[in-house]
Amino acid sequence: MDKKILLTALVLGLVAIILGAFGAHGLKKSLTAEALSTFEVGVRYQMYHALFLLFVSTANFLSLKEKMIIFYLVLIGVLLFSGSIYLLSTSSITLIKTKVLGPITPIGGLFLIASWGYMFYSVLVKNSI
Secondary structure, three states, rough: OHHHHHHHHHHHHHHHHHHHHEEEHHOOOOOOOOOOOOOHHHHHHHHHHHHHHHHHHHHHOOOOHHHHHHHHHHHHHHHHHHHHHHHHHHHHHHOOOHHOOOHHHHHHHHHHHHHHHHHHHHOOOOOOO
């Protein structure tokens, strides 16, 4: 599981860097400043959680079950939060109907919050740290 978490963290980080560069260079002329800023929020949170998963993959004080729960909360959260932000912010050029995506962003955010909250709880209840 540690390898799966580590590889996922690396892919999320790699994609965040690619999307960040694409946003800064490829989308700069196509999006409004507000849309570009929104896109960058998605990239930033994706990278934060890639780094979080890197930490989780090496955390010896977490059980396999705790790591799995954090992993899935982060993965779902990034897909919903950052993914919906990418689609919402680029809808003017992709012409994808994004009206349904509005409520998905905060649901993704809740998953991300839950991942940090669950890790906090896991550390809090341990006596061996």
